[in-house]
Amino acid sequence: MKGPFIPQLVYFEPTALDYPLGVELKNKFEDLGIEIRYTTSHNQVRNLPGDNDFQKYRIAKSTLVVGIRKTLKFDTSKPSAEYAIPFATGCMGHCHYCYLQTTMGSKPYIRTYVNVEDILDAADQYMAERAPEITRFEASCTSDIVGIDHLTHTLKRAIEHFGQSEYGRLRFVTKFHHVDHLLDAKHNGKTRFRFSVNADYVIKHFEPGTSPLAKRIEAAGKVARAGYPLGFIVAPIYLHTGWQEGYYHMFERLDAELPQDARDDITFEFIQHRFTKPAKRVIEKNYPMTKLELDETARRYKWGKYGIGKYIYQKDEEEEIKEHLYRYMEKFFPKAKLEYFT
Ligand code: SF4
Numbered sequence: 001m002k003g004p005f006i007p008q009l010v011y012f013e014p015t016a017l018d019y020p021l022g023v024e025l026k027n028k029f030e031d032l033g034i035e036i037r038y039t040t041s042h043n044q045v046r047n048l049p050g051d052n053d054f055q056k057y058r059i060a061k062s063t064l065v066v067g068i069r070k071t072l073k074f075d076t077s078k079p080s081a082e083y084a085i086p087f088a089t090g091c092m093g094h095c096h097y098c099y100l101q102t103t104m105g106s107k108p109y110i111r112t113y114v115n116v117e118d119i120l121d122a123a124d125q126y127m128a129e130r131a132p133e134i135t136r137f138e139a140s141c142t143s144d145i146v147g148i149d150h151l152t153h154t155l156k157r158a159i160e161h162f163g164q165s166e167y168g169r170l171r172f173v174t175k176f177h178h179v180d181h182l183l184d185a186k187h188n189g190k191t192r193f194r195f196s197v198n199a200d201y202v203i204k205h206f207e208p209g210t211s212p213l214a215k216r217i218e219a220a221g222k223v224a225r226a227g228y229p230l231g232f233i234v235a236p237i238y239l240h241t242g243w244q245e246g247y248y249h250m251f252e253r254l255d256a257e258l259p260q261d262a263r264d265d266i267t268f269e270f271i272q273h274r275f276t277k278p279a280k281r282v283i284e285k286n287y288p289m290t291k292l293e294l295d296e297t298a299r300r301y302k303w304g305k306y307g308i309g310k311y312i313y314q315k316d317e318e319e320e321i322k323e324h325l326y327r328y329m330e331k332f333f334p335k336a337k338l339e340y341f342t
Contacts, residue, residue: 199246
């Protein structure tokens with residue numbers, strides 16, 4: 001992806017226009033000459049264009065639905081935070097392995113919610129319940145929120161809201177580099193800005209529609225200079241020919257770009273590649289030419305919730321991944337904190 005995301009088609013729930021952000025977005029899309037349609041509910045967008053499922057899926061991924069978030073009960077979000085905060089759902093990226101393909105099912109279009117103050121009020125209540133414990137909110141459980149924030153500035157509003165809170169922390173992760181409007185947000189160190197990074201092979205073959213690694217790293221440098229606590233999620237860690245060098249090179253590039261004074265408070269999260277049987281079926285349907293290796297017999301089965309287990313790497317492969325990545329992290333970022341490996 002070169003420029004920031006611009007939808008090809010936009011739907012509005014009529015009540016979204018009762019909110020200033022709804023009106024602002026409508027004016028913006030009209031000025032851009034984008035087709036606008038209406039839908040009674042963001043959960044039921046019907047008649048998306050496209051002659052077949054393959055086309056419909058692609059058109060949906062470039063369709064934005066502007067609506068109201070009615071469910072203000074937040075899901076939990078372990079291990080990275082206490083709660084998932086729902087500012088948006090869906091993503092314009094085309095990562096072959098993305099779990100949203102299974103969780104969004106027949107609704108791959110992108111939804112943004114204009115009742116941002118209601119969502120932040122709900123977050124305040126969750127914080128109050130746990131105070132004086134810190135409550136962390138993850139804003140990227142159901143979308144890549146940075147990828148659409150240049151349009152809505154919802155994330156910027158949230159960063160400043162949590163910046164003023166006593167017991168709240170915000171965190172999110174992105175594969176996009178369009179961060180400039182977030183650099184002057186008054187974050188007060190309470191938002192951890194994370195980038196998803198990977199070996200070149202993984203980005204090249206499995207992450208179309210996202211920013212190149214060099215751009216993500218450059219954006220991470222800007223974010224660090226703006227004083228945000230920084231983090232990196234290496235996910236999915238994927239075994240491929242030359243993976244040891246691939247991940248080493250990724251750390252070298254991070255090391256070359258990041259300012260020295262921004263390294264005291266960096267976190268890493270490591271997530272090995274995994275898939276479920278339902279995910280495999282959806283991936284093969286949406287990305288029939290993918291090179292992603294999804295062979296159950298080569299993997300180790302881990303029991304999961306609702307009887308849907310996932311296939312992860314064999315124990316010895318897992319140990320090898322840990323051994324290499326921990327070593328690279330300690331070599332290049334000795335002060336970094338490893339949050340988890342999963
Ligand atoms: Fe999924 Fe993230 Fe890729 Fe978007 S950028 S498709 S949310 S993995």
